[in-house]
Amino acid sequence: PIQPTSKIWHNGNLIPWESATIHVMSHVVHYGSSVFEGIRCYSQPQGAAVFRLPEHMQRLIDSAKIYRMALPYSLDELCAAVVDTIEANGVAPCYIRPIALRGYGEIGVNPKGSPIDIYIANYPWGKYVSGGDAADVCVSSWNRLAPNTMPALAKAGANYMNSQLIRMEADTNGYAEGIALDVNGYVSEGSGENVFIIRNGVLYTPPLSNSALSGITRDSVLTISRHLGLTVIEQTIPRELLYIADEVFFTGTAAEVSPIRSIDRVVIGDGKPGEITKRIADEFFGIANGLKPDKFGWLTPVKVG
Numbered sequence: 360p361i362q363p364t365s366k367i368w369h370n371g372n373l374i375p376w377e378s379a380t381i382h383v384m385s386h387v388v389h390y391g392s393s394v395f396e397g398i399r400c401y402s403q404p405q406g407a408a409v410f411r412l413p414e415h416m417q418r419l420i421d422s423a424k425i426y427r428m429a430l431p432y433s434l435d436e437l438c439a440a441v442v443d444t445i446e447a448n449g450v451a452p453c454y455i456r457p458i459a460l461r462g463y464g465e466i467g468v469n470p471k472g473s474p475i476d477i478y479i480a481n482y483p484w485g486k487y488v489s490g491g492d493a494a495d496v497c498v499s500s501w502n503r504l505a506p507n508t509m510p511a512l513a514k515a516g517a518n519y520m521n522s523q524l525i526r527m528e529a530d531t532n533g534y535a536e537g538i539a540l541d542v543n544g545y546v547s548e549g550s551g552e553n554v555f556i557i558r559n560g561v562l563y564t565p566p567l568s569n570s571a572l573s574g575i576t577r578d579s580v581l582t583i584s585r586h587l588g589l590t591v592i593e594q595t596i597p598r599e600l601l602y603i604a605d606e607v608f609f610t611g612t613a614a615e616v617s618p619i620r621s622i623d624r625v626v627i628g629d630g631k632p633g634e635i636t637k638r639i640a641d642e643f644f645g646i647a648n649g650l651k652p653d654k655f656g657w658l659t660p661v662k663v664g
């Protein structure tokens with residue numbers, strides 16, 4: 360459950376958490392018309408810092424553009440709003456949830472006439488994928504969004520109806536998460552994570568053309584891996600390559616870098632987090648937790664407490 364904080368940012372003002380409500384007849388409630396972000400702020404020895412804030416807020420702007428939602432704030436203003444919200448609430452580590460939605464005004468499918476409301480909330484949050492140090496997952500019977508149906512590059516509320524089907528099915532069948540294939544049967548992504556495999560020392564992840572979200576953690580792992588001198592290939596991945604991979608892991612703001620132990624009860628490698636996964640995770644957590652230099656400029660410091 361969410362642990363409420365004091366304030367939520369709404370269209371330029373910090374309002375009480377309890378006042379951040381919307382009307383049941385708002386466009387978003389009926390048609391899923393929202394775009395949002397999920398961002399982490401880490402505690403560090405030096406204080407606290409938001410991980411890749413501009414990249415997340417740029418993706419919010421991009422998601423809004425795809426859905427023809429005009430956001431009346433610049434990238435800098437949106438980033439400053441996130442920092443203001445965190446500093447007003449004084450909570451770190453935390454999860455940050457900016458959302459732009461079509462509000463109360465029109466109730467027809469055409470959103471013309473519905474106002475756009477932007478909110479930014481933050482609250483304390485811990486680990487996501489359950490299952491100790493490695494997760495048992497399945498390949499979902501649900502496919503990811505087919506091209507030219509729902510735009511997979513937009514992080515839109517409505518896309519998460521598909522994610523919910525993937526996640527609920529996995530949960531019902533006793534798995535921590537599901538990996539969805541794209542409309543052509545190639546590996547796409549988890550319900551809320553990108554997926555990487557390692558085979559013979561080479562790192563593979565599906566390209567965005569396989570209906571995967573342009574994950575910020577995915578990008579971080581690609582950058583870290585290249586920096587570590589690993590060979591990284593963005594390439595279409597057939598389902599069966601999952602089973603014969605040496606290592607498989609998820610990436611995401613919530614999942615961070617999460618090793619996978621088995622897929623459809625087929626044990627991956629020796630069933631333990633792999634050496635390459637551990638090297639990448641070490642770099643990732645080192646930077647995020649402020650224990651290694653921020654050599655890629657990924658951190659935005661915030662003042663809490």
Ligand code: PMP
Binds near residue numbers: 397571611
């Ligand atoms: N795919 C989906 C469907 C997601 O919801 C997320 C979480 N935003 C990701 C991938 C991972 O993206 P990121 O690393 O930016 O959190």
